Amino acid sequence: MTFPAYRHLLNLQPSLRLLNEPGQPPVQPFAAAAFDETGSAAGLALAELPLTGDNPPELLSLFVAREARNRGLGTELLAYLEGQVGRRGFAELRTVYTVGKPAIGAFERVLTKCGWAEPTPRTLSVRLSVEQALSLPWLERYRVRSGCEIFPWTELTDDERRALRLSQEERGWIAKDLVPWRYDAHGFEPLTSLGLRCGRDVVAWVINHRSAGTTLRFTCSYIRKDLGRRGRILPLFSASIKRMRQAGFSACTFVAPMRHATMVAFVRRWVQPWANSVTQTRGSEKALRSAPAIGTLGKPEHEQTSADGDPAVGETVDTTLKGPASRL
Numbered sequence: 001m002t003f004p005a006y007r008h009l010l011n012l013q014p015s016l017r018l019l020n021e022p023g024q025p026p027v028q029p030f031a032a033a034a035f036d037e038t039g040s041a042a043g044l045a046l047a048e049l050p051l052t053g054d055n056p057p058e059l060l061s062l063f064v065a066r067e068a069r070n071r072g073l074g075t076e077l078l079a080y081l082e083g084q085v086g087r088r089g090f091a092e093l094r095t096v097y098t099v100g101k102p103a104i105g106a107f108e109r110v111l112t113k114c115g116w117a118e119p120t121p122r123t124l125s126v127r128l129s130v131e132q133a134l135s136l137p138w139l140e141r142y143r144v145r146s147g148c149e150i151f152p153w154t155e156l157t158d159d160e161r162r163a164l165r166l167s168q169e170e171r172g173w174i175a176k177d178l179v180p181w182r183y184d185a186h187g188f189e190p191l192t193s194l195g196l197r198c199g200r201d202v203v204a205w206v207i208n209h210r211s212a213g214t215t216l217r218f219t220c221s222y223i224r225k226d227l228g229r230r231g232r233i234l235p236l237f238s239a240s241i242k243r244m245r246q247a248g249f250s251a252c253t254f255v256a257p258m259r260h261a262t263m264v265a266f267v268r269r270w271v272q273p274w275a276n277s278v279t280q281t282r283g284s285e286k287a288l289r290s291a292p293a294i295g296t297l298g299k300p301e302h303e304q305t306s307a308d309g310d311p312a313v314g315e316t317v318d319t320t321l322k323g324p325a326s327r328l
């Protein structure tokens, strides 16, 4: 009842949202489950609550068994989850989801019914097999300009790392969410992650991660603005793609946040025309009311029972509802 990548969260212990993904703070999973009158699972809403930092909680998945759909259970589950998250003092709940699947119409209808904001585009994601990547027509077309060299990111020196941080503090030349240390601190794919040195300066990088078995994800790429025009970052991608087979990858994905117009334009121009799959995500959010629920005020935590109570973070919820899938 949730995505394979989130199944580890169902033990409801603090964890990374995605195993083997760097740069994430640990989160507290929170789930609300619905059961029908025979005790069979009918639906599941899964969210993550932040344990550190100021990221808002996020709805990760909402699922209702096929035979129980279109009877209000998805709406009921989400409304219940919102209430519980709000009661823990969080002011907002967000969600990001992939569009193009058959149930997205129903999911967005549920969001509307629950009063969420109009969904907006968040990321563009393009997938290529290793064969498609190796046949990209620009792979051999662009050369590294003279005075510059490509180097494995594993060979970035401590001095260069310090210089990058210092120059960012002084000049803020790197988009804040694309600073390399956000993506390499907890590991990265060592063979295909590369940097570009021009003179003594590190001016560009392509930092990648293994995602889902043999898929390589181009997670973070950046080139200094004054050097970025006319495909100057392409030699880095070319070198990286040529190492994919040796590193054991059968496919790769390019993911561009919609708010980075240049990244989106890059993916649309240089990758999308040769890709076998293009997906977009949309996102929405809702401001939460954080007032405690009626009937539980003043009760000690252990007496706050399931029917309208406040289960400890991470417990699944068991409360009675009307209707065919009757226990939420």
Ligand SMILES: CC(C)(COP(=O)(O)OP(=O)(O)OC[C@H]1O[C@@H](n2cnc3c(N)ncnc32)[C@H](O)[C@@H]1OP(=O)(O)O)[C@@H](O)C(=O)NCCC(=O)NCCS
Pocket (backbone or CB within 6 Å): 060, 061, 062, 063, 064, 065, 068, 069, 070, 071, 072, 073, 074, 075, 076, 097, 101, 102, 103, 104, 105, 106, 107, 109, 110
């Ligand atoms: C999305 C999902 C959870 C909804 O659960 P549900 O119990 O059917 O939801 P509800 O009955 O509360 O509401 C469904 C609403 O969508 C509407 N709907 C159904 N199919 C629709 C479609 N193709 N386009 C637009 N609206 C649709 C229903 O008419 C209903 O709206 P209404 O109450 O105004 O008539 C369920 O369809 C599901 O599990 N899908 C598969 C998993 C999934 O894709 N989850 C979303 C991303 S994580």
